[in-house]
Amino acid sequence: xxxxxxxxxxxxxxxxxxxxxxxxxxxxxxxxxxxxxxxxxxxxxxxxxxxxxxxxxxxxxxxxxxxxxxxxxxxxxxxxxxxxxxxxxxxxxxxxxxxxxxxxxxxxxxxxxxxxxxxxxxxxxxxxxxxxxxxxxxxxxxxxxxxxxxxxxxxxxxxxxxxxxxxxxxxxxxxxxxxxxxxxxxxxxxxxxxxxxxxxxxxxxxxxxxxxxxxxxxxxxxxxxxxxx
Amino acid sequence: xxxxxxxxxxxxxxxxxxxxxxxxxxxxxxxxxxxxxxxxxxxxxxxxxxxxxxxxxxxxxxxxxxxxxxxxxxxxxxxxxxxxxxxxxxxxxxxxxxxxx
Numbered sequence: 001x002x003x004x005x006x007x008x009x010x011x012x013x014x015x016x017x018x019x020x021x022x023x024x025x026x027x028x029x030x031x032x033x034x035x036x037x038x039x040x041x042x043x044x045x046x047x048x049x050x051x052x053x054x055x056x057x058x059x060x061x062x063x064x065x066x067x068x069x070x071x072x073x074x075x076x077x078x079x080x081x082x083x084x085x086x087x088x089x090x091x092x093x094x095x096x097x098x099x100x101x102x103x104x105x106x107x108x109x110x111x112x113x114x115x116x117x118x119x120x121x122x123x124x125x126x127x128x129x130x131x132x133x134x135x136x137x138x139x140x141x142x143x144x145x146x147x148x149x150x151x152x153x154x155x156x157x158x159x160x161x162x163x164x165x166x167x168x169x170x171x172x173x174x175x176x177x178x179x180x181x182x183x184x185x186x187x188x189x190x191x192x193x194x195x196x197x198x199x200x201x202x203x204x205x206x207x208x209x210x211x212x213x214x215x216x217x218x219x220x221x222x223x224x225x226x227x228x229x
Numbered sequence: 230x231x232x233x234x235x236x237x238x239x240x241x242x243x244x245x246x247x248x249x250x251x252x253x254x255x256x257x258x259x260x261x262x263x264x265x266x267x268x269x270x271x272x273x274x275x276x277x278x279x280x281x282x283x284x285x286x287x288x289x290x291x292x293x294x295x296x297x298x299x300x301x302x303x304x305x306x307x308x309x310x311x312x313x314x315x316x317x318x319x320x321x322x323x324x325x326x327x328x329x330x
Contacts, residue, residue, distance in 0.1 A: 018265040025313025029321045075326035082238040082266035217251035221230050
C-alpha cells in the first residue's frame, strides 16, 4: 500500500480546497493518506467536509507534521499558492511548527557550500559526518571529473524501493525553505529557479554545485522520495 | 524507473518538462496528472504563433476534468481528461513522484 502525504501550506480557500480534493483523490486506490494542514488555514465548509471524510476513512489529519511521518511517505505533495501568489504564502508551511525554524539555521544549510571547507551553519543538521563530504570544496562544475566519477550512474538510478533509510530529496522553488524539523541529516537539497543547484547538506552522491536535469533525475531515483517546497 | 509528475501550478510547467525530458533520456516512463491551476499550462495553443511542441507526446498526460471544466480550458492535443481516480492511479503506479503543487 502506498502512502501519500499532503502538506497544505496554501492560504487561499480555493487552493486549500483543491489540496484536500487531491488528498481525497489520492485515497481512491486504497492508499494511505496523511494531511498536514498548517495552522490557521481556511476551514471552509468544503474543506471541513473533505477533512471529515478523510478521517472517517481512517486517514490522518493534523496541524503540523513530523519527520517520522515524512519518512513513511512514498509520495509527498506540498500544496502552495499558484499563479504567482507564492510570495504571499512562502512562509506558510513554516507556521505549522513555529518553534522549529530559527531563521539563522534555515538559511545556514543553504549557504554552507559557499563557505568551502567549513561546516559552519550545518551542525544543526549533520550528526557526525566529519569527512563525509569528500567533494567539499571541489570544483562544482557539472562536467568535473569527480562529478562524472560519482556512483550515480543511470543504471544506479533504477529506483530503489522507497525506504526511510534512504535520503529525501528536497527541491526548493524560489525562496522556499525546508522546515528544520523535517530536514533529515542525510537529506539532499536542490534549489531551483534557473539551473538546479545541489547543496552540500547530507553528503550527496554528486558534488555540490550546479546540476544538469539529467543529474537531478539521478538524484530523484536514488532518493526515497521527492518533496518540492 | 516510473516517474509520476503532479502539476497543479502553471508556472511549474517548464520544470515539469525539464525533469520529464531527463527521465525520458534515461529511458524511464513518465506520466503526468494535471489539476487546478496546472491545467492552464496544458491549454490548447491559442493561435498559429503559439508553439504546440511544449508537451511531449511520449508522456501520458491526464488532466482533471473537474479543473478543466471549472476553468473552461480547451486542452492541448494529446491531453486526456480524467478524474481524481487517475491521480490515485498515478501515485500507485510511480516509483517516484515529483509533485509541483
